[in-house]
Amino acid sequence: MTPILWGFSILVVIAILLPITYLIIRVMGAGSDAWQGLLRPQMFETIARTAWLAIAVTTVSAFIAVPIAWLTVRTDLPFRKMWAILTPLPLVIPSYVGGYLFASAFGPRGLLQQLLETLFGVTRLPEIYGFPGAMLVLTLLSYPYILLSTRAALSKLDPSLEEASRSLGYGNWSTFWRVTLPLLRPALGAGSLLVALYVLRDFGVVAIMRYSTFTRAIYVSYTSFDRSQAALLSLVVVLVTLVFLFIETRTLSRTKYFQIGTGQARPPALIQLGYWRLPALLFCVTVVFASLILPSGLLIYWLIRGLRAGEVIPSLGLIAWNSISASAIGAIVILLAAIPVVILIVRRPNKATLLLHRITYSTFALPGVVIALALVFFGANHAPWLYQTFPMLLLAYGILFLPQAMGAVRTTLLQISPNVEEAARSLGRHPVQVFFSVTLPLLKSGLIAGASLVFLTIMKELPATLILAPIGFKTLATSIWSAVSEAFFAQAAAPALLIVLMSSLPMAYFILNEKNVE
């Protein structure tokens, strides 16, 4: 089976290496100016600022996501399933829209201030721009990365370990810290990596919140049409990514996360929250309010204001269908590409697969426009039959989002003992049969989490869709961007609301069909 897995994986590696090859080709054309520009003290400052933002956002996201994951999977939290559906949704809010909405809500003279002025006469709020604003908005938009991977791992966790801990006299609290959390380490690591790299890649929020990160420097190079400098900066991003990857793989070590011996993972009993119910509920309400209700409310306000002023909102049916189908097909294709790579990495841990692991993540922090231009370069000049076709767009999505699918699938596979598969094989099943009849069903929660992550992020993807989609192919994200960039707020609001609503459908489907634990 290994050679087949390697065959698939090498195809994936070739795809991932396309952008890097492109960057190297472009950097060769860089003049001495670009190289000197790289050594300016400002550059180091920008790298430090970017890294600091990434670390802060990741940490705060973990403190939001892990409690929500635990509360919605393990406890008798009221309306548990509803929170489980709503909390991942901020992931679909495009970053530039999120930034814009939060800036106009919490700016020094924004909506919150106007409300406070009528109530208390507050004429100006402190500035949220810079680090605090960027951190707040990025956290609210990206904590679902950690949430979805942690939820998947948590729902597969064997409760007997925790029960053992409790029977040895530890309370719920110390059991969580000493047993549950260490077992969630791979999921937390994978989710955190996605958040950190998302921060490196983001452009919209940091631009609006006026916090210069490395991606902004890359965009500035493109604005002045300097592709070589943009490529040079992008290669620096790849290097920074490799550093983050090194940190993440270290958190994994060689610990085993599956259960050995007899006993079968089964649904655990729900933990009674008791008088913690109210604080837990308040926590979920606050998070959902800030990350979902508030931006949606503002969008509704934009929409109504525009409709009243006589704005005409064009029909969105076809565009919505494009978004849904591209995201769904993308999620399935990317999941299929992720599975062989993940099996290899988890089941054959050696130097070669570690390298494979790092390569697949290496381009994840690159801004979408860089990946898109790399594919323009190869597609237009070497594969015109593929260029600007739907498969080409899928390839771009694959390069952009493969690590998201991999992270969720990998952490789940780590929880499945290879003994189960070996047992099936010893009973005479072919490895391929074993995969379909044993491994795949056990992987379900990871597959769903991975597919959801990819689905939600393709819904909002912008640069690759603009540049590489078949010509005339519009999605909700491109419509939002087209309107918001020219201050057509009402026309931006309708597709933005639609993106949130439609994304809630598959989320609801998966969550409501989870095995009911009572």
Place this chain on the structure above:
Amino acid sequence: MFGKRTFFVLILVMTIIISACGGATSVSTAEPASTEEVEASDKLVVYSGRSESLVGPIIAQFSEATGIEVEVRYGSTAEIAATLLEEGANSPADVFFAQDPGGLGAVTKEGLFAPLPEETLAKVPAEFRSPDGLWVGVSARARVVVYNTELVQPAELPEDIWDFTDPKWNNKIGWAPSNGSFLAMVTAMRVVWGEERTLEWLQGIQANNPKVFEGNAPIVEAVGNGEVEVGFVNHYYLYRFLTEQGEDFGARNYFLPGGGPGSLVMVAGTGRLANGQNEANALKFIDFMLSTVAQQYFASTTYEYALTEGVNLQRELTPLAELNRLEIDMVDLDDLAGTTQLLQEAGLLP
């Protein structure tokens, strides 16, 4: 607990309401009656750095008037120009429609444009087109100072953009140093004032602690709600806010009467790509954009300035001929690399 079915029905209903919102007013797409009869010569591929909300309707009109099936790829001017440069000779594009002279300059430098016929070029004044006839301006945008009507009286506003370095503007200015149009204005400053004085201006404004924004729209919004008192923007964003929020939106435009680099009027323009497959249609498209119909569209719908004669402006706008604007050839605005470098030197860009 709410029932599964109720939940799905609820979402479905909301989805339908929003997608149908105004959907009744059918938008004419670029689809001619029957696609099967369309031959290769009835096609045109446009790469547009201008947003669909601005140029989509007029492109649809072109399609309707000529029966040519137009395919448009939208993006930012920087993204689309970079795409054209990567595609090189293999680009499927026939026409590039750019938001600013910088984008046109980048494509010109790579030699991707083909010269336009004399009669097309002659429709617009010489300063608004490429001296080699490689691209032509379609509509113009003025750089203006947008001011808050409660906090600032027009009489207090200076003649020249240089005067905003005066300490009395401390904490009152909003600007967007990474925005393409702002970069074009700084390029004009370099042409008119020279590098040193431009750097001096940048540092003078910085000494006044300006608020940095990401683009024109957020500046206009911030001026409107009084977060800053004045902002350096393009003129037409204001009218979007007035349309959606009504006449009591608290900001208006002020065109600097000094005729310096702050009084810049610059064009969005278009050119034909030399490797395009549909030369005749590309030329038809460019001519159409310079026709009275299209020029009137830009003047009345997007609140821009028309470049040809005989077009009525929106009532709020002073005619181009009456503005004491900076006299500069658009082609001189294409050195964005030098401008970016200067802004980096001033610590304004990463």
